[in-house]
Amino acid sequence: MSRPRSCGAGARRAALALAGAGAAAAAAAHVWSRYVEIHRFTVREHELRILPPGTRPVRILHFSDAHLMPDQARKIAFLRHLETLKPHLVIDTGDNIASAASIPVLADAIDPLLRRPGAFAMGSNDMFAPHRKNPLRYFLRDPRPEGFTKRHREPDLPLGSLRSALTSHGWKDLTNTRASLRLTGLQVDLVGVDDPHLERDQFPAPDAARGAAPDAARGATGEAGADGTGRTPAAEAAATSTRADEAPAADVPHLRIGVAHAPYQRVLDAFVDDGAQLIFAGHTHGGQLRMPGVGALVTNCDLPRAQARGLSTWRGVPLNVSGGLGANPYSNFRFANPPEATLLTLRPQRR
């Protein structure tokens, strides 16, 4: 004879157990992402063979989206640690700070990097202080109100102070402009834009004086996951990192690099059409939200989710999108998405 009351009680117990397990898993994920993963700073390394034969290897350090607050001691320590990678060139794709008080702290933490050749593009969080956001808004096609743009709003963060700090030892400000710098045996021609997420990007006009065709092959294949054992000795790093020579050089190979905060497709296309051989961007925070086995859920721009973090290509040109070093301080967590900087080692193409 059946006993429906007992079966009903069993189903309720199972449902409660399931709900409890789900709540426990959610709580564990929250604790992990808020107090553990947010501090698991890592350096992602890749090799790219895009330099002309005979060119010396070049190490490029790329960091982005630090969203630094003055009390973030572990992030500050990691920023200091990056100098030990001895990059020949540093690329910063913005969203450096989360408060005005963060500027001197950032400048102090990256002071050794500021003394190396470098360049930067600004992000929206370099201009506007963060505020509380609902993470679910990222699932909207564009979470901003119709017609919203901050282009004509005055920044409420001291953008000039940040710019002064970043350029204090010669880093190039790539806000809608071009710049060049010389490494040993290589001229680097840079082009950058202001933050496309705020529609502040105005691609600079072609530079006729630097109109020479790129030396390195378009569409070189990235060799992701290198372990970094190919690093050159520190002595070579010091030699290669000689302060930039501003004068364009016709007698050395050129490398064209595009730099932007937010990797919107229109900007990536413009870089490719401009002859870029390598593109750097940030903004995506590795997808803002990631799920194990699924990857990025959103990119907060029109970049495909599969390219939300790491080295890929855009129309055949290597594209490195930094997963970023931080998060909005009001939603300061990362899940399946450790904070990262990237070390790209550029090597000569094989003959």
Ligand SMILES: [Fe+2]
């Ligand atoms: Fe950011």
